[in-house]
Amino acid sequence: MKPVPVLWLIWPLLAVLGLFFAALLRFADTSLLQQIPGTAMFEGPRSLGNYADTFASPLARKALWDTLVMSLQITGAAIVLGYPLAYLMARSPSKFLRNAIFFVLIVTFLSGGITRAYAWMLVLGNNGPVNGLLREFGLPTVRMVNNRTGVVLSIVHFVLPFFVLTLLGAIRNIPASLEEAARSHGASRWAAFRDVTLPLSVPGLVSASLLAFTLAISSFLFPLLLGGGRVQMFANLIYDKIQSSFDMPAASAMAMIFLVFALLPILALNLIRGSLSRRFGGTRR
Amino acid sequence: MQHVPDIAAQERATALRISGLKKSFGSTLAVKGVSLDLAEGGILALLGPSGCGKTTILRMIAGFAEPDSGTIALNGRDITRLAPEKRNAAMVFQSYALFPHMTVAENVGYGLKIRRVSRSERETRIWDALKLVRLDQFARRYPSELSGGQQQRTALARAIATRPDLLLLDEPFGALDQNLREAMQIELRKLQESLGLATVIVTHDQQEAMILADRIAVVNDGRIEQLSPPAELYDHPRTRFVAEFMGVENILDAVLAPGSLTVAGSTIALDRPPAGARPGRDGPCQIALRAEAVTLGDPGIGGIGGTIGYRTNLGGRVLYEVSLSDGQMVKVSEARAPDLPTRPVGQKVSVVPGGITVLEPAA
Ligand SMILES: Nc1ncnc2c1ncn2[C@@H]1O[C@H](COP(=O)(O)OP(=O)(O)OP(=O)(O)O)[C@@H](O)[C@H]1O
Numbered sequence A: 001m002k003p004v005p006v007l008w009l010i011w012p013l014l015a016v017l018g019l020f021f022a023a024l025l026r027f028a029d030t031s032l033l034q035q036i037p038g039t040a041m042f043e044g045p046r047s048l049g050n051y052a053d054t055f056a057s058p059l060a061r062k063a064l065w066d067t068l069v070m071s072l073q074i075t076g077a078a079i080v081l082g083y084p085l086a087y088l089m090a091r092s093p094s095k096f097l098r099n100a101i102f103f104v105l106i107v108t109f110l111s112g113g114i115t116r117a118y119a120w121m122l123v124l125g126n127n128g129p130v131n132g133l134l135r136e137f138g139l140p141t142v143r144m145v146n147n148r149t150g151v152v153l154s155i156v157h158f159v160l161p162f163f164v165l166t167l168l169g170a171i172r173n174i175p176a177s178l179e180e181a182a183r184s185h186g187a188s189r190w191a192a193f194r195d196v197t198l199p200l201s202v203p204g205l206v207s208a209s210l211l212a213f214t215l216a217i218s219s220f221l222f223p224l225l226l227g228g229g230r231v232q233m234f235a236n237l238i239y240d241k242i243q244s245s246f247d248m249p250a251a252s253a254m255a256m257i258f259l260v261f262a263l264l265p266i267l268a269l270n271l272i273r274g275s276l277s278r279r280f281g282g283t284r285r
Numbered sequence B: 001m002q003h004v005p006d007i008a009a010q011e012r013a014t015a016l017r018i019s020g021l022k023k024s025f026g027s028t029l030a031v032k033g034v035s036l037d038l039a040e041g042g043i044l045a046l047l048g049p050s051g052c053g054k055t056t057i058l059r060m061i062a063g064f065a066e067p068d069s070g071t072i073a074l075n076g077r078d079i080t081r082l083a084p085e086k087r088n089a090a091m092v093f094q095s096y097a098l099f100p101h102m103t104v105a106e107n108v109g110y111g112l113k114i115r116r117v118s119r120s121e122r123e124t125r126i127w128d129a130l131k132l133v134r135l136d137q138f139a140r141r142y143p144s145e146l147s148g149g150q151q152q153r154t155a156l157a158r159a160i161a162t163r164p165d166l167l168l169l170d171e172p173f174g175a176l177d178q179n180l181r182e183a184m185q186i187e188l189r190k191l192q193e194s195l196g197l198a199t200v201i202v203t204h205d206q207q208e209a210m211i212l213a214d215r216i217a218v219v220n221d222g223r224i225e226q227l228s229p230p231a232e233l234y235d236h237p238r239t240r241f242v243a244e245f246m247g248v249e250n251i252l253d254a255v256l257a258p259g260s261l262t263v264a265g266s267t268i269a270l271d272r273p274p275a276g277a278r279p280g281r282d283g284p285c286q287i288a289l290r291a292e293a294v295t296l297g298d299p300g301i302g303g304i305g306g307t308i309g310y311r312t313n314l315g316g317r318v319l320y321e322v323s324l325s326d327g328q329m330v331k332v333s334e335a336r337a338p339d340l341p342t343r344p345v346g347q348k349v350s351v352v353p354g355g356i357t358v359l360e361p362a363a
């Protein structure tokens, strides 16, 4: 059998990419137009007015800032919770423990977003088990729904499987014999982890964190359901713009701004990832 | 030949003492009761086929696997349940397990840094260790920038830099090509001798074990089948398994009687009992014969009668396959030179065995 020339495979790929890119371009173009007042239609001339309006709006500025802060918090929580889980899954001698973690993560992974959002509303609600327990001990109850706490918690839950499974692959790729070598040369379990596995897992940690950040920043469903209208992340603001005032050009402009803000940390981390893997991958060219 | 006791070894104190070591993984019994001693400065090889339990024994000594029962003592201290880092036993892994994010010097200095050795002292000792393995030119390189042999030497330098009580090596030369492997074996042996470092090396290569070790433990299916100095193991394997593993060409059915041995109907007089013979254990047995210890003569000189069935020229030697009257076959290897006649196929000959070793009956 003759091998298919690899170059032929580029055409379907280009077609798909082209389609996506065309959609994005059309979107960018729309962001320069103006709504015809009272309709869902829009017309020229092209200007940057929608961008200026967005940056002038305190609501939009607050949503953008809140979204960035919450996404960073969520990423931080994913690192704190997810690293130990990924490490245990990669290295625990107990098969039961490894399977248990995997099972819980996969169940999270597979249950739909709406299901999980309502589950969180029940768990965190004023009459839910968490507050029930606090009341039991005579402690003041905490409001965790219809505010940022609930939104952040549910999004952490959502991004955790992605984070852990990405990092797991990276830790698994570090031979366990490296830690054993460290220990046989006098390092305690902790020192071996600190000196060997942790630095070698940094590139994987960066990838997993980027993924968590990207997923967090584009959250829509969880702020909508658990924010009770009080928490507006940027995606929700864009949605409102379309739903309540049919202002497609303004929504497009906000989406373009959002895209840039979402891409900035990714680009920045990608830049230092090069030097990280040079430092931690052991090759210096 | 009688076993000459190694007097020097007896005078030296025991570094490592293992007794009754057992380990199972689920329902697999990997190690079934292993006991051995290693003298200070001695080097012992664990030799055996794949899956016989060598690595498991070594990992229990290093502290990476916990024995089900038995004890391990190092320099008189019981280390059976001690954490690996508290044993002062440095291990060299088959994959070398060099830290890829550290330079050669950082790798070698790792154990010293962990022990909080001062920077200046550390530098000196890193330098010394690197000089010993002739890697001082490569101190600032990363492991990925080294050849296989250089990586191997880095791993060795890292292990000796801490001056451990025990050096453990698991198939350390497995990934090297043949020439480099032989050079490294000799280098390791010299290094080990000059440092007087008690060493256990795991290998499945009998030649490697012969070159490196002053005592070899042949491991079969989780048990030590024979523990002897290399020459004795080579000349006088105790069991059929050891004989075959050590590459003995001929294992023959024979009948032993006081003062004589009968093979294929021919009886040979023996002036003293052969190696491995036990008083009162006469009768049918198996004997091991090395092809190079057997000579061929003309019929009637008093050996085992046979006919040359096949002849292979190996350059400096000729290998004959001699068929005996009862269908057994003996391989004989003789020196060949231009002026020495070789024997043609079909010639009737007499096989004169040397270095006869009586094997223990299979358990
Ligand atoms: N972690 C483990 N879990 C289950 N079984 C194991 C484990 N380690 C070893 N074994 C089993 O124990 C037996 C001995 O293994 P070991 O690795 O000690 O053999 P080995 O002599 O080093 O072999 P090789 O020459 O192939 O390295 C094998 O049957 C192996 O399958």
Ligand SMILES: [Mg+2]
Residues within 6 Å of the ligand: B054, B055, B056
């Ligand atoms: Mg092994």
